[in-house]
Amino acid sequence: MTLVRFISADGNRIDEVEAPAGERLLDVAQNAGQPLEGTCEGQMACSTCHVIVDAGDFARLPRASEEEEDMLDLASHVTRHSRLACQIWLDAAWETLTVRIPAGVHNMQGR
Ligand code: FES
Numbered sequence: 023m024t025l026v027r028f029i030s031a032d033g034n035r036i037d038e039v040e041a042p043a044g045e046r047l048l049d050v051a052q053n054a055g056q057p058l059e060g061t062c063e064g065q066m067a068c069s070t071c072h073v074i075v076d077a078g079d080f081a082r083l084p085r086a087s088e089e090e091e092d093m094l095d096l097a098s099h100v101t102r103h104s105r106l107a108c109q110i111w112l113d114a115a116w117e118t119l120t121v122r123i124p125a126g127v128h129n130m131q132g133r
Contacts, residue, residue: 024112024119028056031125043114047073047121048107057123064108066090069097071107076120083110099124 028037028051041050048071051058059070066089075083080103086094090109094100104124112119 024116026050026054026112027118027120028054029120029122031123033122041112043112045112046108047110047112047119050112051107058107060108062108066093066106066108069093069106072097072100072104072124073107073121074099074101074124075103075105076122077103079116079119079121080105082113082116097124 023040023042026039026041026047028039029035030037037054037056039050039054046064048058048060048064051071051073052060058073059068061068061070064071072094083105086105086109090106093106094104097104107121
């Protein structure tokens with residue numbers, strides 16, 4: 023299990039949830055009620071699953087594909103540690119994974 027921490031855009035709230043290896047980060051986020059839309063459900067046709075990964079955790083992730091990099095170019099508030107949550111699968115070796123939900127991301131409920 024990996025302890026996934028979601029930091030709100032304003033940094034004022036941290037939600038923690040445990041999830042098993044192999045689970046996709048987008049699914050973990052949505053199941054935990056995080057405001058990540060993920061409109062295309064991982065078909066690499068949106069960028070509404072953009073998250074900013076903790077710097078230390080980012081270094082452990084497999085590199086983003088060129089396709090993912092291209093989609094990130096369309097996201098707002100991109101940083102050096104930006105990734106698409108639909109392209110991250112939890113690894114059994116990760117005890118924790120911390121991501122921030124970027125400002126300006128809204129789910130269908132507008133949260
Ligand atoms: S859900 Fe659309 S690119 Fe990730």
